[in-house]
Amino acid sequence: AQSVTQLDSQVPVFEEAPVELRCNYSSSVSVYLFWYVQYPNQGLQLLLKYLSGSTLVKGINGFEAEFNKSQTSFHLRKPSVHISDTAEYFCAVSLFSSGSARQLTFGSGTQLTVLP
Amino acid sequence: DGGITQSPKYLFRKEGQNVTLSCEQNLNHDAMYWYRQDPGQGLRLIYYSQIVNDFQKGDIAEGYSVSREKKESFPLTVTSAQKNPTAFYLCASKRDGQGPYEQYFGPGTRLTVT
Numbered sequence: 635a636q637s638v639t640q641l642d643s644q645v646p647v648f649e650e651a652p653v654e655l656r657c658n659y660s661s662s663v664s665v666y667l668f669w670y671v672q673y674p675n676q677g678l679q680l681l682l683k684y685l686s687g688s689t690l691v692k693g694i695n696g697f698e699a700e701f702n703k704s705q706t707s708f709h710l711r712k713p714s715v716h717i718s719d720t721a722e723y724f725c726a727v728s729l730f731s732s733g734s735a736r737q738l739t740f741g742s743g744t745q746l747t748v749l750p
Numbered sequence: 751d752g753g754i755t756q757s758p759k760y761l762f763r764k765e766g767q768n769v770t771l772s773c774e775q776n777l778n779h780d781a782m783y784w785y786r787q788d789p790g791q792g793l794r795l796i797y798y799s800q801i802v803n804d805f806q807k808g809d810i811a812e813g814y815s816v817s818r819e820k821k822e823s824f825p826l827t828v829t830s831a832q833k834n835p836t837a838f839y840l841c842a843s844k845r846d847g848q849g850p851y852e853q854y855f856g857p858g859t860r861l862t863v864t
Contacts, residue, residue, distance in 0.1 A: 643790065666850045677754075677840055677855035678793075685850050724792060728850060738783075738853055742792040 636661040636727050640741035647715055648749050655710040655744045657725030666728040667708040668738070669699055673721045681723070684708065695719070720748045752777045754856035756841050761861045763835075771826045771859045773841035781844040782824035783853060786810060786837045793840065799824055800846075828861065835863045 641656040659665060666685050670678040682693025689701040699710045708725060725741040754775045763769045775782065781800050785793040795808030799818040813832025818824050824843075828835045838860050842853040 668852060670855075675759075675838075675858070675860070677756075677857045678842075678853075679855070680852045683852055738795075740792040742790060 636665060636729060636739050638725050638727050638739055638741035640723075640725055640744045642744050643742065644745045644747070646747045646749055649717055650714050652713050653711065653715050653719075653746065655723050655725075655746065657708045657710065657741060659706050659708065659725075659727045661706075661727065661729065663729055667699075667701060668726040668728070669693065669697070669708070669710050670724045670726060671695075671721050672724065672743075678724060681710070715746070715748045717748050717750060719746060721746060754841055754843055754854055756839075756856035756859050759857065759859060761859055763861070763863050765863055766830045767863075768827055768829050769835075769861065769863075771828065771839055771841075771861070773824045773826065773856060775822050775824075775841075775843045775854075775856075777843055777845075777854060778821070779843035779854070780821070780846045782818065783842040783844070784808075784814075784816065784824070784826045785840045785842065787840055787858075788837050796826065796839075828863075835861060837861060 637660050639658045647653045668683045669681040672678045681697050682691045684691045684701045692698045697712050722743045722745050724743050726738050757772045783798045784796040794810050796814050797816040799805035815827045840858045841856040844853045845851040
């Protein structure tokens with residue numbers, strides 16, 4: 635079975651500073667990886683995904699993530715954050731070869747708070 | 751615009767009552783999912799369905815029931831057997847159950863049981 639660990643539950647950062655949200659996964663097979671964002675009292679919105687190919691993935695709102703197979707990581711980065719980036723961010727993993735619809739396993743989330 | 755709707759956004763019930771949460775999608779997706787979200791615990795899968803008239807239990811199905819009579823609808827019933835039903839419930843759908851596609855989420859329903 636796969637699992638996802640988001641190493642930081644809370645990340646405060648000042649506006650216009652860079653940020654990195656960490657995500658590590660464990661799986662015995664290849665995986666697909668996703669980052670979602672959730673604003674207060676709303677559903678989740680896909681930021682970016684890694685399926686195959688280039689290990690650097692660019693997403694919406696200026697976010698990017700790098701897949702590192704040897705370190706089993708998929709950290710999310712943004713070079714300069716805005717107040718509007720304040721939200722909870724979830725990393726999720728899906729098995730490459732699973733035939734089941736119940737593929738997505740989520741991390742526990744990281745609350746990003748951007749300070750003025 | 752295609753998307754997922756969940757209603758109502760806020761729901762209040764007395765302990766011992768069953769309550770049904772609505773989830774409708776017009777994305778023509780085959781697979782649908784119900785998650786429960788509690789603070790600091792991420793999302794936990796309750797039930798999922800790959801096709802009409804078929805569904806499977808997720809990790810925390812006890813005290814919940816679902817039906818999938820139509821492709822676009824996947825209602826969730828929280829029964830009185832669910833010991834701690836107060837939570838934020840999210841419905842999601844995916845193009846099909848097999849492929850590496852992302853899940854699309856509805857806006858959620860916050861259920862409070864007192």
